[in-house]
Amino acid sequence: MGYEPQVDFGTPEVQSETVVTLTVDGRVVTVPTGTSVMRAAALTGGSIPKLCATDNVQAFGSCRLCLVEVDGMRGTPASCTTPAAEGMVVHTQTPRLAKLRKGVMELYISDHPLDCLTCSANNDCELQDTAAQVGLRDVRYGYAGENHLGLEADTSNPYFDFDPSKCIACSRCVRACDEVQGTFALTIDGRGFASKVRRPATSLIGASSGRPWPSVTVSYATDVTPLRSRPLVCSGSGAR
């Protein structure tokens, strides 16, 4: 049995008694009030690049790939955190957006291992797919800058490994622990470039107790993917 990827609408479904109608890339779509622009676009069959958004946790707005242009709105708002509004005219594919998205992806790849072909997430990796989607062909920063490539993988959990060099700090696993499992088992430690997913020192299931990683991510992993494969929750192939 093969792995059948499901459509990910980016942000959770919203229940509302009212609806709004908007235009996304010329397609008219009606969605419940409170639905994100990203989900509305996905419902019309469009695909806005994204890495931190997934429809089983709330919008977070950290990866900055899902930027869109909205007529009458300043700048380039993130489609995951922008609610659809009546009469809104959204453009998801413009030269300006293409450049910004490529610029963000260029930053990601300037700090990521390049051995995709031998990675367990090969061909099942949102980072890889998105790099292709935005058309990244050159990392002008080069590969000699500060990076996380030397960090060691944590193999203490029997069900999956965590490789911080591949983590893109999207916080999906942190948010899944919070919103889906209710365990608050993970957090982001440090700030800025040093931000890193880890078990809080005082967590009930944390490192301080000597116990392994929490099962939260594993439940995602084992739902549809075999052990030692990449959990669905991870977009950057840091957990596998």
Place this chain on the structure above:
Amino acid sequence: MTLIRISDDALALACGADAVAAAFAAAGCTVERVSSWGLHWLEPLVEVGGIGYGPMAPDDVSAVLAGTSTKSIGMIAEHPFIARQQRLTFARAGKTRPLSLDDYSATGGWAGLTRARSLSPDQVIAEVTQSGLRGRGGAGFPAGIKWKTVADAAASHKYVVCNADEGDSGTFADRMLMEGDPYHLIEGMTIAAYAVGASQGYIYVRSEYPHAITKLNQAIVLSADIIAPFRIEVRVGAGAYVCGEETSLLNSIEGKRGEVRAKPPLPAHQGLFGQPTVINNVLTLAAVPHILLEGGAAHYDSHGVARSKGTMPIQLTGNIKSGGLFETAFGITLHELIYDIGGGTASGRPVKAVQVGGPLGAYIHPDRFDLPFCYEEYAGVDALVGHGGIVVFDDTADMGRLARFAMQFCAAESCGKCTPCRIGSTRGVELIDRIRSSPRGADSVELLPQMHNARKAGRSREEDIALLEDLCETLKFGSLCALGGFTPYPVLSALKHWPEDFT
């Protein structure tokens, strides 16, 4: 017995005010510790019968008392630096004992609150809107509209939060106000609470302001009955610049990681603990008591230019001869501020650049010193009014190094949530280093034969500068908050006006 007035503001203390005060006390004088006038180059400044002496040392005491001191600056209130100002928010600066309720009441304190309470909340908001007051933290959002949004939100709990995480370089107005006139801030917050229907307020103060924290805590206790049923508590930051960003600040008060939240939802709809929240800067809230006086809104609105109404407490600092607090109506030029008021550089060398609006503000070239101090005019040239801090640099400044510092600052202070700021700031530092050293050849990874798609030829300086500009575009339009979003301002302004400093 001679009455001597000396400030107990942190800056005066750092300059030795306590020793001077002790020397006057030892000489048999009555010493009153008051707020600071904001004449920073004269601290410790001593006032005797309205006449100022400074900067004072304990050895100068006998000469002052004998009337032979050469450090007299004449009547302080008539000193050009003070006389030229239009002090509405800092009307009490230098004149009152910070924690004295008697001094506060005697100088018009609580009059704005008393009048506000005689009006309906809607009327209070209408007056704040009419005054043209905009957020003084930097964003310049109309305060009245923000208050109305919170007032209109239906919720059982609402909050008023004061952003006193004054972290911008070259700023000290919030600190001076909290240390010198804490009841004024408390009064402004109480008016806001009345207008929007909030019962609880928080003042989020940076930990680097221990004197302000002490004063605020004392003032809150002493004024508790006056502001009841509203209550205020102080929350102390933990040293992160990004916690001055409003959503990050709210997370920090909630005890969470000081990470920026995506907007919407706006804090006015879902702010502190998910409840509708007014979050304003110290100077915004401190402008409110004056506005709520009879005719205050129209008076406030009569100051300033275009859509930048009222006064701004401008902070003159850096390499400047006469630095300090200069509150004035919007519209003043940098030329007036730096030369006429500030007296040029302290070093005596020519001015090369000024940075306005904190570490994320643009470097302004002397060619543009005619620019009126105003939100729109500054935005028009990719500059920021920000929190009104002005840092002066002389011709020894290396603008390439300062551009690098902007990226380094962003890297050090990034919360790490969004990609452009988290990775881009670090790449920015590396890139500026590369531009300033020599054109780079392909790196060891790019040269590997299996890196078939990587470019093997070196990158020219022009290509790296184009990349820096692209990175700035990614930061400006891609970042989640103003930390990453505004870092391009100092970088690109330095690159534009002083390209020779990037070689």
